[in-house]
Amino acid sequence: MQPYFLPYLGYFQLIAAVDCFVIYDNVQFIKNGWIDRNRYLLGQEPKWFRVPLTKGPHTQQIMEKRISAGFDPGDILNQLSFAYRRAPHAPRMLVWLEALLVEPAQSIAELNERILRACCNLIGLQTPITRASDLPICADSKAQDRVLEVVQASAGTHYLNPFNGGHLYQAEVFQQAGITLELLKATLPDYHQGSDEQPFVPGLSILDALMHNDPQTVGAWAKRGEVIRA
Numbered sequence: 607m608q609p610y611f612l613p614y615l616g617y618f619q620l621i622a623a624v625d626c627f628v629i630y631d632n633v634q635f636i637k638n639g640w641i642d643r644n645r646y647l648l649g650q651e652p653k654w655f656r657v658p659l660t661k662g663p664h665t666q667q668i669m670e671k672r673i674s675a676g677f678d679p680g681d682i683l684n685q686l687s688f689a690y691r692r693a694p695h696a697p698r699m700l701v702w703l704e705a706l707l708v709e710p711a712q713s714i715a716e717l718n719e720r721i722l723r724a725c726c727n728l729i730g731l732q733t734p735i736t737r738a739s740d741l742p743i744c745a746d747s748k749a750q751d752r753v754l755e756v757v758q759a760s761a762g763t764h765y766l767n768p769f770n771g772g773h774l775y776q777a778e779v780f781q782q783a784g785i786t787l788e789l790l791k792a793t794l795p796d797y798h799q800g801s802d803e804q805p806f807v808p809g810l811s812i813l814d815a816l817m818h819n820d821p822q823t824v825g826a827w828a829k830r831g832e833v834i835r836a
Contacts, residue, residue, distance in 0.1 A: 616792030619831030
């Protein structure tokens with residue numbers, strides 16, 4: 607999976623369900639995706655927060671995408687501090703996040719990997735994490751062929767992909783390569799978001815869950831994903 611910025615709970619259900627999680631950092635950066643931004647809850651409405659990046663050619667890979675020299679972690683922290691001022695776990699989570707944001711990072715891939723590892727440690731996930739850029743795969747391979755190379759370079763026999771992206775792959779092609787294609791259906795629980803009158807807002811950054819629930823509870827939720835064979 608591409609290294610998303612503080613991704614939603616379903617991303618961590620994918621990590622929890624595998625024996626090895628590969629950060630897909632050597633593919634093209636896509637603007638307005640989930641690499642440099644995510645959503646939090648303000649007054650029961652989802653809002654965006656992001657890490658500013660430097661401009662560059664559209665062909666840049668994620669690991670080449672630099673963080674702007676003008677990035678001020680205080681901007682994000684102030685947004686979240688106001689939005690979650692009444693959340694029970696906000697004080698501790700803001701201190702936790704600040705330590706991750708203030709440490710220098712040259713690229714968004716480096717920052718996101720740091721945060722992903724810290725999130726896993728916080729909620730009790732011990733899945734080994736590696737980078738696609740560290741694997742011996744062909745620079746010219748693309749799409750499904752590139753994914754197959756990543757799995758083979760990792761000595762994998764199964765590949766697990768989010769259910770909604772299953773249409774991108776052909777199970778028979780994986781089978782011919784000796785690999786089983788599986789899909790994960792995220793199972794996202796409702797929880798109290800500070801208001802009993804407004805409907806639950808799903809799919810926000812995992813920070814929202816951690817602001818309102820203890821890490822042990824969120825870690826248990828991360829192990830709920832349903833794996834099905836493609």
